[in-house]
Amino acid sequence: MESRKVAFFCWESMYAERVGGLARAATHLAETLVNQNHEVHFFTRGNIPDQTIKGVSYHYCQPSGKNIVEYCDSMSASMVDQFYLYDTPHRFDVLHFHDWHPVQALHRLQDRNTILTFHSTEYGRNGNQSGDWWEYREISGKEWYGGLIAKRITAVSASLKKEVMWLYNVPDEKCDVIPNGVVPGEFRAAVDSGEVKRSYGMHPYAPLILFIGRIVYQKGPDLLIEAIRKVCQERGHVNVVVAGEGDMRQFLQEQAQDLPVTFVGYIADSEYVRLLNAADIVVIPSRNEPFGLVLLEAWSAEKCVVASNVGGLSENIDAFVNGVKVDVDPESLAWGISMMVDEPGNAGAFGKRGRTKVDRFFLWGPIVRKLTETYARTVS
Template structure:
């Protein structure tokens, strides 16, 4: 398509309010598309509108006493900003990300709309149905968004199947378009010995890294349970847990006699130091629709032990570029024990993973796939 004016709606971005993996995914897609097309990004933030890397960012300041009211307020603010940018030249396609801007999708449903599922509330709840009101409200918005959007995309085949089963989205309507990564942003030459010393470790000790939300979905409790077994065979193994979440206090109690260091939220620069200094990255998720941490670890040429679920299962070739185990602490311990017993294997897995990124997860070809989806709704 020679020319397009694209509107992207997402509740987070890299340059204002940022929460998790959705921010880099949506921002880098926008910047990739902006190399060729006019792209506007509608999000929230307490800063003036700006243009970064050819993407025009429009910010709103939502309010609400709970997450549902907050996102409804955000959607109304997005639509107000959208209408201003839509006056002189109409947008060709409107791309919404996850459930947060579904109220905006509702108000603009007569346009050429695409909804991308990065996850589902069912998955975020650990593959079970919740009975609290927020679960029902958010799940309802996901169903409604899948119903009214002209086209739907999912970041993995597993997530597509989940969306089809949960919300009756027909197969013909949903495309699988994975996330990508900018690998050089996660690779750095670091002094691993110095990094380990800064966390109270001896340079000869083995550093295992977990980063993510401390929530049931991400399985940090499985990892804590596994570490006790791992340390029986590898007394030099130490685990650093980076991230915050509701499970932190429980996890700290379970790990009080184990070599585990909870470092909480860390800035990007510190994450890059740890990622490039560690000996192994573990991703013990119970549900993982894609798993950006996997691509980040591969970008740093690190070996990975990950749960055999969702996008992790799809993207890892077992014992070629990573180890896949069922999300149970016994299997997790066995996978970690095996790779720590053969450090050269972990290194080889990381290098092969880095090559896979160039073959499958660069943003330019992924952007072209998204344009193909846009073409199906632009008339």
């Protein structure tokens, strides 16, 4: 494959401003491109000097704005200014934009070979919860416009591709499915699960259920709390750790005061890996999930996953082979959790099969080779 010079435009990365799973996905994508002999310049946010990490050149800006839309417009303008500093003497072959945040930069550079990757949509993140909120309409409008002017589109799952086509009238032939990947070694570690549980005040032999993610409506943490209440009513003691921040946290903490649920807020990657490897079950109760990176992370640690039968989770989990798929409903979620608590042997087997699937389909090397085929179609 011909070596290419690629510019990434993404509002987060692992080495500066980091918000969610997009940072990890985009960073590993860029690093794998470099490993496959491409040159990558990564334009993003950060209050630090430009730097090169693992062969990727990072260029940082410090945007401002009274709201998220103005902030991202400011970011896009700064990104474009920096881009022009590095666009000579050899022009970039491909300009790769991630999600709606840099769409204003895409607008200014639309005459180039451009790709826009949808990692999610505003509709998927907020749905009917924010239909009358002006920022919802503005962000959705930017997603539509980005889908219109980009030369090619990629989506991280077939479900998300269908959603983008439905929402924004993107033609099927313009959009490729390029899934997310994972570096399994980052999430597998030898830990003393009993010691980890004791450190959180839990009995070392009680099942530990882990939720990690944004504590927001889309991710369904309220469904988990209701499900755990049902689980506790029907069987012995379980422990739940909820890791992450979001606007539902305070409300859910109040709802769960009488339950064996520990809210730990934001945790460092090292503590996440420690909890992940001590957990017996990882629960992903999302109402909408375009891909679900936590699934790959749990499988990398050989953990059983109980997840909503939606989006990328539904596509990637083989029911009762490498995980359990449930309805977006507390009773169904409680059923799935209870079944895996009662059948630890099957839970362990599901986790091991999940790791096998990661090694077959979700390593970054093959995924990036597929992405470079999209690059080739964009420049042809």
